[in-house]
Amino acid sequence: QVQVTESGGGLVQAGGSLRLSCTASGGSFNGRNMAWFRGYPENEREFVAAVTWSGGSTYYADSVKGRFNIFRDNARKMMYLQMNSLKPEDTAVYYCAAGGGVPIRDSRAYDYWGQGTQVTVSS
Numbered sequence: 001q002v003q004v005t006e007s008g009g010g011l012v013q014a015g016g017s018l019r020l021s022c023t024a025s026g027g028s029f030n031g032r033n034m035a036w037f038r039g040y041p042e043n044e045r046e047f048v049a050a051v052t053w054s055g056g057s058t059y060y061a062d063s064v065k066g067r068f069n070i071f072r073d074n075a076r077k078m079m080y081l082q083m084n085s086l087k088p089e090d091t092a093v094y095y096c097a098a099g100g101g102v103p104i105r106d107s108r109a110y111d112y113w114g115q116g117t118q119v120t121v122s123s
Contacts, residue, residue, distance in 0.1 A: 002027035002112040006096045009117030012086055018119060020081040022096035024112065029077040032100055036070065036081050037107055038092035041116075045095060047105045049081060059104055064090075086121045094119050 008020040022034065035050035049070040050059045058070050067086075072079040079096065093116040101109030 002032075002098060004096050004098055004112045004114040006094065006114040006117040009094060009119045011120045011122065014086060014088055014121055014123050016086050016121075017082070017084045018086065020083065020094055020096075020117060020119075022079045022081075022114065023077055024079075024096075024098045025077070027112075029098070030074045032098045033104055033109070034070075034072060034079040035097045035099075035104065035110060037095045037097060038090075038119075039095070040093055045107050046092075047107070048094070050104045051079065052104070053100075061105075083119070086119075088121045088123045090119060091121050092119060093117065 003026045004024045006022050033052050036048040037045035038048050039045040051070045051072050055072050067084050069082040095116045096114040097110035098112045099110030
């Protein structure tokens, strides 16, 4: 059973930066696409960014393109989301997900999810 764990959320002022981290243990990390979604537990999760299992391709939501960067370190079994120029509308719970399905922007393509980490951007 794969366990996904996020860390790195917090409170930051608008224009600031945060880096989220994610690790997947208990199964194959290197063979899975990884992604970040955001939202709240009672709402639908919005796609933010994804990286293929090799790290060779990345995908971003239009709302974060140019501000966020997703990357992974397969040797360390870690995946990261560097968030720059943060805006109040980026405030949400951020979820890390691991999976092998398609399409890569669809939450249904992911089998394993973390509990989420809160990001709050103050104006």
